[in-house]
Amino acid sequence: MRSEAKLGLILLLTPLLLWLSLLIFIPHVDMFLVSLRERVGVGEYKISLANYLTFINEPLYLHTFLRTAVMSILATMITLLIAFPVSYYIAKIARGRTQSALFLLCLVPFWVSELVRTFGWMILLRETGLISNLLQFLGLADGPVEMLYNDAAIMVGLVYTSMLFMVVPLVTTLESLPDEVIEAGYDLGGNGLSVLREIVIPHAAPGIVSGCIVVFMLSLGNYLTPTMLGGKDSLWFTELIYSQFIVRFNWELGAAFGFLLLGLSSLIVWGMLKLTGQSLEKTMG
């Protein structure tokens, strides 16, 4: 009887394990092996760490790597700063229909693809775009204003793309905070700031951390937004990986870059969890 149950469990798990190993585990191992190859001639390879050394020795790659990380962290922080009041309003102040309508508004942009959303921003921000024309119409600018093709435009795109992924966990955790507890905070002499600091934020911490992890990963791994909105200065690490794989035919270096990115994101997420005293189980559960 017991062995039958065991067999049943194995049979049930098989598709999942196959899926995990075929689509995630094996490609990663393969990619790792590719990253350890060095091209020594036409069609000839040997095993070495040359690709990782290239990364360390070429300041451009290191610089792009760090720039991507810093910009992603910044985008995460800005997203948090904007999403927190929005989520607080949705979870605690809006009621009934307004609440669901506001939540839906956050969702609407995700009904179209990322490409279309990014094009939308390009239409708004470009020199002959809506905002530029509006500023001229209002007399706030003398000539066309170019707002595209810079780091601020990248930031706008990243924050916009990530907003929902911050709002959802925040709304969920904030909704689980009883109104009574907030009122008690005021009743016992707290003002808005201290209630926020001592009660609301500690309560929402798991949501904040999980939202930050998701947004950070999305920003770090984003390709479209930085390339399209960033123009001539859009240095982004995923772009480097793409060009190594597709334009340069240099899969070996591309694979090494991929693993470095994986390592970086894991490291920063780990650091974020340690810093806030949260655990992965607590934030993702």
Next chain:
Amino acid sequence: MNFRNSLAVSTLALSVAIVGLPANAETLRLLTWGGYAPEDVVAKFEAETGHKVEVTKSNNEEMIAKLRATGGGGFDLAQPSQDRIAGPQEEFGIYKPVDMSKIDTSLFIPSMLEATKGNTMLGSDVYGVPHVWGTSGLVVDTAKAAMVKDYTDLCSEELTGKVSYRLKRPTLIGFAFAMGLDPFAAYGDEAAYTDVMAQVEAKLTECKPVVKTYWGGGDELMGLLRSGEVVASMAWDTGGWKLNADNPDITFVAPASGALGWVDTFALPAKGKADEAAYAWINFVMQPEVAAMITAAAGNFTASQGADEFAADDLKARYQASFPQEAIDNIKWYPPVPAGLEAIEGGVLDRVKAAN
């Protein structure tokens, strides 16, 4: 033969009879550029030969990456540029030789066929035959930036924030020619090529403040030119001619140092399964009437002998305006890219992008 087998055979025979397909009908998986396999041509081909066509649109780099990932499988016919065949073939072995006996060579312009065969040869095997050709050069709004005559004019300070080009290898080559260098002559010598590229890198870095953005896709470039945000750009000839139809001021200009000529070919992926259909497609689209249909869709001329007669008059007029005889003679045709050059160019492109 037992009952079951005979049933299967009769079912097969019946279905063939009903559909009316020739017994050797195949599905042709075509990896090509946008415009090279317009729907009317595909429909005509399917009706005449019974083969089915599945079209995947792509570009040079992605074509090579896709075929490399599968070792030359997944497609039956690809259309890389002629200069990008020999190198990747030597390195990755993703194509198989073209059987010239199965191709109706009388349909091709002889000089083009010979040149392409020569450029795509490895040992005694030929890996490509020509299809569509065209050039890249400058698209200029002549009302606002008439002084742009060559690639290096894109660095003029008075055009700051009004010019654009791709950060890709054609830009490097074009700038090298405009600077009086000969990158094609340096192809075989890695040190000399590195030197040429170092000079181009210095120039592009110096030009960077003038550039509005490095464009990535054709649609993006068209938007920039049409809105007037950009008045001069490196681009393909067809892009300039398309814009010319809407705005007579904008047109394609062959640069003083010479437009860069490219030829897109037909090449057979190593693990292609429908060779029959592939050869049928090549011989079909090279017929003058069909080639003219492709010219109408893609905007570029083909290597088909006699197709010019069927081409639209306005397109011919634009072509003649952009290419007087001396400009045609001055076209720099890409020679095959030796394996490994991409790494040198890649470093240059990365550093230009990162420069401030």
Next chain:
Amino acid sequence: MYPDLECMNLTRRFGDTVAVDDVSFTVPAGSFFSILGPSGCGKTTIMRMIAGFLEPSSGDIHIRGRSVIDTPPNKRPVNMVFQHLALFPMMNIADNIGYGLRRAGVSKPEIEKKVEEALDRIGLPGIGARKVGELSGGQKQRVAIARCMVLEPEVLLLDEPLGALDLKLRERMKVELKALQAAFDTTFVYITHDQSEALVMSDRIAVMNEGRFEQVGSGQDLYYRPDTAFVAGFVGDANRWSGRIERVSGDEMEMRTDSGILMRGATHGRALSAGDRADVFVRPEAIRIAHSTEELAHFDNRITGKVESILFNGAASRILVQDSAGSGEIEVNLPQSGEFSGLSRGSEVQIGWSGAQGNCFAAEGS
């Protein structure tokens, strides 16, 4: 000397509905004041207005003689124990109790001292480092009160804080709350829908219905001398008959019930006259039970009936009697002597009560 809390003509509207309708009351210093009423009667609205979470539509609230209408909740000398206690789960017990003191800018050692004193006061010394989730319901209750009391508020508001506890604990906490109130010597304003909580703990009780106070008085007042039919029906149990008044003389009256029984009752000075429709309320413990009519000769209301069912509940056992006229069930307390313990379903019994126990009110809507 001003009363601790005084509400004047307090009114609060939500759209078209009037949740609190012109309510005025005063709570003397150091007393335990309860507002008792069914859910939806407006008692929570009053409490939230006193705490400052809601603004009155009109009227004024004074604490120690000063109006607090314009004072925000965090500045009012009033604290509140919430229905679900609202302890801060992200803090330990000591931080919970010290929260208000930290906000008031008290020095650290001072806070520690006061928190320890408060924990001693509520009989839970040394639990400061524990987490909120580790405490039992009763302990949390006491911590919630201590958290308010360290701030030494003029008035402590309690919003049905016993509602979430189980019955046994609730009985114990009633006694404990009263003791805590005496120990802290602070004014408590307590709202509840549970009459027994109000009756056991309060010095004075206000019975509230549909936004108004029906009656304010001691527990005894409400129980024995209800002013209105609502209070008579809501506070304690009562048998109720409706009918038409046939005769009034002085304080005595006679009413013919709708089922045809002639009943004697007392008007307690209320203006009633013959012909009015009225309700008579009689408490189960006011009704005597006997085997024969002679034993009840001195009562002016006597009914013969059959035992419908026996509700045994120890000292509070009752029977339901179906009268011979078939006009409904009458609840009657069984004497604790046990002399009627032999009664069974269907037995014939005699019941009777004096007319003075029949409290008579004009019927609503007449």
